[in-house]
Amino acid sequence: MPTPAAHTAHAVHADHAVRAARTAESLTADLPLTALEDLYRDLHRHPELSLHEHRTAAALAGRLRAAGFETADGIGGTGVAGILRNGDGPTVLLRADLDALPVKEETGLPYASEVDGVMHACGHDLHVTWLAGAAGALAAGRDAWSGTLFLVGQPAEESGQGAARMIADGLYERFARPDVLLGQHAVPGPAGLYPHVPGLIMAAATEIDIVVHGRGGHGSRPETTVDPVVTAAYLVTRLQTVVSREIAAGEAAVLTVGRIEAGTRHNIIPAEARIALSLRTRSEQVRERMIGAIRRIAHGECLAAGCPREPEVTVGATFPATVNDAGTDRLIAAVHGELFGAGTVFDPGPAMGSEDFPELAAGSIPYAYWFVTTTPPDVWEQAPGADLAAKLDAVPSNHSPHFAPDPSTIAPGVRTLVSGALAVLSPA
DSSP, rough: OOOOHHHHHHHHHHHHHHHHHHHHHHTTTTHHHHHHHHHHHHHSSSSOOOOOOHHHHHHHHHHHHHTOEEEEEETTTTTTEEEESSSSSOOEEEEEEOEEESOOOOOOOOOOOTTTTTBBBHHHHHHHHHHHHHHHHHTTTTTGEEEEEEEEEOOOTTTTTHEEEEEEHHHHHHHOOOOOEEEEEEEEEEESSHHHHHHHHEEEEEEEEEEEOOOOOEOGGGGGGGGEEEEHHHHHHHHHHHHHHOOOSOOEEEEHHHHEEEOTTTTTEEEOOOOOOEEEEEHHOOOOHHHHHHHHHHHHHHHTTSSSSSSSSEEEEOOHHHHHHHHHHHHHHHHHHHEEEEETTOOOOSSOOOOOOGGTTTTTTTTTEEEEEEOOOHHHSSOSSSSHHHHHHHSSOOTOOTOOOOOGHHHHHHHHHHHHHHHHSSSO
């Protein structure tokens, strides 16, 4: 049975959520939506790949300066940081990622990418717009809060490099070490939902590259060669057994072969084949077991094929698991529930997607990271399926060439950041 102290703590928590939500409503009542929509469409038209986000960074830096933030750019390559000190109180970091993907856009939008083969297929253009809107609203409403706002435009999230590069470049030494980190991500789903998980929300990811060495030759004389394409094909097939036969059924893991490359002509048996893998895991133990299995299978298949050299297996970029601080996330979720209404905030359980956002925690800073659903209503209604899961499988997802968030989510996405910051900052 809850104690009187527990009832009191719950009441205080609820009162704080109500105040933060009402203040956020006030500060975002007159958002410059036309300007924010123009920014979003401009960013979408001009996507930039990881560590090449010069134009995007400049657009964000300009808006931070205009809002009164002390601003610096070029951090960790193309990162942007802005800080606004407003009296005593905690330091709250709000983060958006800047980079786009090597995806050819097929949305048919009037503001579709003008860069061939590059697209904002993961919503980072929307993230930047949300951050710019929150910067303006919180700066204009600084009479309502006390503390320090620390806004970060992070490069190279898609390659897993950006957050670590900004930390290594002295982000916190040059500005301030935050007390709390807040971030959010656009995802498919009927616009108007704000999923929160008070704990593990996203998996760790590991990139692995395999080079299979064969002996090249003419396609008419395969008996004089060791064909690495055939070996790579066996390897790709056998790798599918790692999750299905080597990982316990109660564990969550994904192994994806994202790329396989070999050869130059129809009648040339090449000397090597290259395979690129992505692993998704929720525990370090499972990750290490999968890496060990991949090494063993690669060496075994190459040995069976008579390859002249052992395969090269290289473990590359790793994204850490995203694990929310439970107390911080529950606080933000309570404010979002007050702001957007009952049923808009729920716990979907952890996703197998990955982020480098936890690198900004520098090992000890608590954080909350949540999702904002962005599928346009007409797309959602027309999607086949009778339930949420079926429709989610049918609508365009992140990294799809058809991924097109609804611009109507610009204002709610600004409000989630503003209300989240107000939940942590001291009231004026």
